[in-house]
Amino acid sequence: MAILNNRYEFDPATDELGRGGFGRVFRAKDTFLNREVVLKYAAKGDLPDKYSLIEEIKRVIDFNHPNLTRYFDAMTDRAESGFGETVEYQIGVMEYVRGGNLQDFLASRPTEEQLRPIILGILEGLDxxxxxxxxxxxxxxKNILLQPEDGKLIPKICDFGISKSAGGEMTALSNVIGTFEYMSPEQLGNNPDQRIGTNADLWSLGVVMYEMFTGELPFGSQRSGQTSAQVIGNILRAETPPKLNQIPQPYRTAISQCLVLDARNRVR
Structure with missing residues (x-):
């Protein structure tokens, strides 16, 4: 059993929730407040240039909304690697969300009635x-977690690692970052002079909503056998997705308003 900062108790062998290119995530017990939390470990040497987990947490730690996952604390720690080297970690302490993520939930083929409150919750969190x-x-x-509460699933947006201030100078050429199947055309560089605004997230939500109702992505994906170049080309043309007419109203109209090529004409 490991104890972090004389407060957070977890077993690295059994409490790991996941891992990625930047680090590992563990469920832990906050022994001071007697509650479950999540520890997000990021080895400093594995982080991309200009990314800092600590800076991510500073941006959002004061945010308090039922449709956002909360950060509670941040710290650094040093530990010896398996090769005898000292590794510096940046660590975030987050709210523990028990119901998995939306990606896994969609595999169960949920009904429109189940999806409606999830969509509304995501919209409220983005707002x-x-x-x-x-x-x-x-x-x-994958970045929408689901919290079971009173027989309902409350969506919680997570992973603010590549979030940016809307007031900063942010153009497409310097900010091609994200998961490209869900990225807006301006993030992919269709107009190098166009600043990326908040409705880039609404394009992504349109893609997610389309996937919710059809089980497919509107512009293709690598998992369906297309290359990244083909998918990006489809996004930059923004043609009407093939199954849009199969989606019930009012979601069909909402998706159409989100998947508008020119961000200046897209819903805000």
Missing amino acids: YLHKQGIIHRDIKP
């Missing part, structure tokens, strides 16, 4: 973020 001047830039099913 709060945007009013705080933050663009998420990586809205996708």
Whole structure:
């Protein structure tokens, strides 16, 4: 059993929730407040240039909204690697969300009745973020966690690692970052002079909503056998997705308003 900062207790062998290119995530017990939390470990040497988990947490730690996952604390720690080297970690302490993510939930083929409150919750979370001047830039099913509460699933947007201030100078050429199947045309560089605004997240939400109702992505994906170049080309043409007419109203209209090529004409 490991104890971090004389407060957070977890077993690295059994409490790991996942891992990625930047680090590992563990479930832990906050022994001071007697609650479950999540520890997000990022080895400093594995982080991309200009990314800091600590800076991510500073941007959002004061945010408090039921449709956003909360950060509670941040710290650094040093530990010896398996090769005898000292590794510096940046660590975030987050709210523990028990119901998995939207990507896994969609595999169960949920009904329209189940999807409606999830869509509304995501919209409310994005509205709060945007009013705080933050663009998420990586809205996708894996970044929507689901919290069971009173027989309902409450969506919570997570992973603010590539979020940006909407007031900053942010153009496409310097900011091609995110999961490209869900990225807006301006993030992919269709207009190098166009600044990326909050409605880039609404394009991504349109992609997510289309996937919710059809089980497919509107412009293709690598998992369906297309190359990244083909998918990006489809996004930059923004032709009407093939199954849009199969989606019930009012979601069909909402998706159409989100998937508009020119961000100046897209819903805000």
